[in-house]
Amino acid sequence: xxxxxxIRKSKKITQKEMAKYLGYRSTSSYHYIEAGxxxxxxxxxxxxCEILNLSIEDMLSYIQETCNKKxxx
Numbered sequence: 001x002x003x004x005x006x007i008r009k010s011k012k013i014t015q016k017e018m019a020k021y022l023g024y025r026s027t028s029s030y031h032y033i034e035a036g037x038x039x040x041x042x043x044x045x046x047x048x049c050e051i052l053n054l055s056i057e058d059m060l061s062y063i064q065e066t067c068n069k070k071x072x073x
Contacts, residue, residue: 003062005034007052
């Protein structure tokens with residue numbers, strides 16, 4: 001389980017809710033962020049940080065960690 005998913009779950013926020021907060025029409029759009037399959041715009045990254053109460057540095061680190069794991073697999 002990646003860090004973004006862990007943090008989201010610890011705050012009791014569903015993927016559906018995250019998708020809605022970020023302005024996506026489908027849950028899968030947010031799922032792709034957690035899976036490292038899609039890139040975030042700066043605006044979406046800022047909003048994600050606000051929702052999860054993260055610094056932008058921490059959030060970028062978590063996303064990079066997810067991407068690096070995909071490259072190794």
